[in-house]
Amino acid sequence: MIDLSALADAFGLLSSSWQPWLVVVPGLVIGLVFGCIPGLQTSMAMAIFLPATLSMDFLTAMLFLTAVFTGGQFGGGVSAILMNIPGTSSAVATTFDGFPMARQGRHNEALGVALMASTVGTVFGYVILLILIKPLSTAVLKLGPTEMFVVILWGLTLIAALKGSNMVRGLLSGVMGLLIGTLGMSPNGVLRGTMGSPYLIDGVPVIPAMIGMFAASELFGLVGKSYLVEAGTTVRGVSLARIAHGLRLALESPATLIRGGLIGTLIGAIPGVGSSVSNLVSYSETRRTSREPDSFGKGNPQGVAASESANSSSEGGSMVSLFALGIPGGGGTAVLLAAFTMHNITGGPRFLRDHADVVYAVILANLAQGALLLIVGLILIQFLAAIVKVPLRYLIPMVFVMATFGAFGLTGNLAGPMTVLAFAILGWAMRRYDYSIPAAVIGLLLGSMAEGELLRSIQISGGRFEYLLDRPITLVLLVLLVLSLWLPRVVGKIRARSLGPAPE
Amino acid sequence: MSDTHLRSRLDWGHLSLVLFFAGVTIAYLADAWTASSSLRNLVLLVPVSALSLVLCALVIVDLFRRAANAPDAPAEAAEAEATGEASTPLIERYRPAVLMALFALYILTLPWLGFDVGSAAFVAAALVLDGERRLWLIALVSIVFALATTMLFHWLLPYPMPTLVL
Numbered sequence: 001m002i003d004l005s006a007l008a009d010a011f012g013l014l015s016s017s018w019q020p021w022l023v024v025v026p027g028l029v030i031g032l033v034f035g036c037i038p039g040l041q042t043s044m045a046m047a048i049f050l051p052a053t054l055s056m057d058f059l060t061a062m063l064f065l066t067a068v069f070t071g072g073q074f075g076g077g078v079s080a081i082l083m084n085i086p087g088t089s090s091a092v093a094t095t096f097d098g099f100p101m102a103r104q105g106r107h108n109e110a111l112g113v114a115l116m117a118s119t120v121g122t123v124f125g126y127v128i129l130l131i132l133i134k135p136l137s138t139a140v141l142k143l144g145p146t147e148m149f150v151v152i153l154w155g156l157t158l159i160a161a162l163k164g165s166n167m168v169r170g171l172l173s174g175v176m177g178l179l180i181g182t183l184g185m186s187p188n189g190v191l192r193g194t195m196g197s198p199y200l201i202d203g204v205p206v207i208p209a210m211i212g213m214f215a216a217s218e219l220f221g222l223v224g225k226s227y228l229v230e231a232g233t234t235v236r237g238v239s240l241a242r243i244a245h246g247l248r249l250a251l252e253s254p255a256t257l258i259r260g261g262l263i264g265t266l267i268g269a270i271p272g273v274g275s276s277v278s279n280l281v282s283y284s285e286t287r288r289t290s291r292e293p294d295s296f297g298k299g300n301p302q303g304v305a306a307s308e309s310a311n312s313s314s315e316g317g318s319m320v321s322l323f324a325l326g327i328p329g330g331g332g333t334a335v336l337l338a339a340f341t342m343h344n345i346t347g348g349p350r351f352l353r354d355h356a357d358v359v360y361a362v363i364l365a366n367l368a369q370g371a372l373l374l375i376v377g378l379i380l381i382q383f384l385a386a387i388v389k390v391p392l393r394y395l396i397p398m399v400f401v402m403a404t405f406g407a408f409g410l411t412g413n414l415a416g417p418m419t420v421l422a423f424a425i426l427g428w429a430m431r432r433y434d435y436s437i438p439a440a441v442i443g444l445l446l447g448s449m450a451e452g453e454l455l456r457s458i459q460i461s462g463g464r465f466e467y468l469l470d471r472p473i474t475l476v477l478l479v480l481l482v483l484s485l486w487l488p489r490v491v492g493k494i495r496a497r498s499l500g501p502a503p504e
Numbered sequence: 505m506s507d508t509h510l511r512s513r514l515d516w517g518h519l520s521l522v523l524f525f526a527g528v529t530i531a532y533l534a535d536a537w538t539a540s541s542s543l544r545n546l547v548l549l550v551p552v553s554a555l556s557l558v559l560c561a562l563v564i565v566d567l568f569r570r571a572a573n574a575p576d577a578p579a580e581a582a583e584a585e586a587t588g589e590a591s592t593p594l595i596e597r598y599r600p601a602v603l604m605a606l607f608a609l610y611i612l613t614l615p616w617l618g619f620d621v622g623s624a625a626f627v628a629a630a631l632v633l634d635g636e637r638r639l640w641l642i643a644l645v646s647i648v649f650a651l652a653t654t655m656l657f658h659w660l661l662p663y664p665m666p667t668l669v670l
Contacts, residue, residue: 168559168563171555183532188544188545190540192545223599396603396630398627398649400610401653402653404614404623428600428604429517432517433515435521451547454548
């Protein structure tokens with residue numbers, strides 16, 4: 001499974017010079033800061049610092065960029081926990097329990113859990129990549145659009161899981177999100193619903209819309225409140241002891257970390273889906289299999305661990321298609337692919353065969369980065385968590401302004417800030433009448449993806465349903481999807497029957 | 505049940521939101537249909553739009569049913585009670601709306617005020633709205649923060665950013 005001679009060469013590459021290692025810590029810091037600032041994406045940090053890698057050799061460049069990647073995956077969780085803003089789209093599920101924990105004054109524990117889960121997730125993803133890169137590279141080739149569509153459907157079933165307190169309204173928010181997510185140029189080149197605006201040709205800018213719905217709409221309601229952390233003044237500070245407690249707390253639920261790691265690596269390996277879906281699937285699976293599903297969304301550390309382990313491990317997964325197929329799985333790997341081109345390297349099976357030592361060196365270096373993240377994260381957490389010490393009165397306008405700048409940075413024009421404004425007002429109205437914001441955001445994220453894969457499925461099958469019978473992986477995925485929806489009910493019923501009537 | 509009673513108890517805000525959803529769905533579907541009525545263009549849109557309209561109808565029916573079955577207490581008081589706003593002073597209730605208006609003003613005036621002046625003005629106004637009265641602090645926080653953020657993003661972003669002073 002592992003090419004041992006290439007692995008030995010990889011060790012040689014990494015130990016022959018200390019120079020590649022110099023860029024790892026700065027990379028992690030850049031990733032952490034960018035991930036943490038709402039609106040700035042990890043992939044954007046990688047893109048901005050991509051020209052800086054021109055003077056580096058290929059391995060050093062990969063080490064630097066993957067360090068930014070690794071730092072960013074955790075950085076996104078920091079603002080998700082402290083401000084209820086997913087710093088990156090892969091930290092959406094971290095807000096579900098991370099922010100409630102912060103509001104209960106348990107932000108230190110939440111950050112500790114997130115840091116440990118990110119570290120474990122990163123290491124987990126790369127260990128799996130190390131073992132499976134060769135076999136996986138052949139398997140990924142077999143995934144077609146029908147399989148992808150089922151995976152996205154799986155993500156969409158979250159709408160039902162996150163429906164909030166009213167099912168009809170929850171579904172309606174999800175459906176509206178899905179419709180808005182398909183605005184603009186359709187996968188087969190038809191322009192729809194743009195109202196003549198050139199800004200909408202590429203669809204609604206998803207991240208600004210998410211910032212508006214998740215963050216800004218919430219901030220409108222927070223005005224007049226004193227502190228982000230509502231508990232007593234003694235808990236507002238950063239406490240290393242409590243962060244350490246959070247680190248241990250994450251390790252107490254190894255099943256959650258392993259499940260998150262597996263889901264993250266698997267979904268991360270599928271091009272186009274990646275970490276923005278894996279954290280949601282992992283969260284919902286953890287909640288579904290939990291003995292106390294009702295405690296999720298109210299500050300359950302397992303929710304944070306599930307999301308962070310999955311988004312961090314998907315980095316390792318996304319490297320599969322990059323290395324094996326030369327296909328980027330998402331924004332981050334797209335930048336890595338650009339770095340390949342900058343260094344005159346073409347990804348794909350041939351690259352894997354000819355330069356297995358470089359691939360293994362990148363994997364080994366990332367395992368070390370996982371451990372370094374723990375140290376750099378612990379040092380920087382104090383600085384990052386200082387945000388919660390700022391009285392809310394100062395924080396609210398600052399976050400609005402940062403979100404506006406970030407949205408401008410993402411779109412490069414005023415369409416970003418306008419999107420934040422429109423979705424902030426819509427989100428505020430939806431919150432007021434008990435419509436689930438997460439359901440709408442998931443619909444928005446997956447809308448165009450679902451349509452693209454559905455179309456490709458129809459094209460490839462010629463519209464025949466029998467085609468599915470020839471796709472065993474699709475069928476297995478479909479069965480898993482149905483099981484994941486129905487099994488908890490059946491198990492719940494059996495459990496309730498064996499335990500007698502549950503107390504209300 | 506007379507029409508006036510029903511009208512006074514109906515949650516008009518919620519009804520407007522659902523009608524907005526239904527309107528967006530119909531307008532989008534009509535636009536997509538005009539653009540191309542091929543199966544490939546509509547394969548996802550038609551089923552999802554139909555589901556959206558059914559859900560909108562369900563919510564509207566529910567709203568009318570609730571209004572018809574509501575107790576005699578005035579709808580406004582019931583709503584205020586439900587949202588926990590009964591005891592809050594008037595200014596507290598309207599703060600979110602004022603902040604929303606300020607934010608809208610900030611975004612819409614960005615092309616003229618630029619990110620530097622616009623952000624400073626927005627931060628200052630939001631601080632005043634949230635009860636801050638120390639002028640020196642308002643000036644310090646708004647100007648320092650707006651300048652620092654504008655300069656940071658100016659350095660980070662590869663494209664020009666509208667500014668007035670910087």
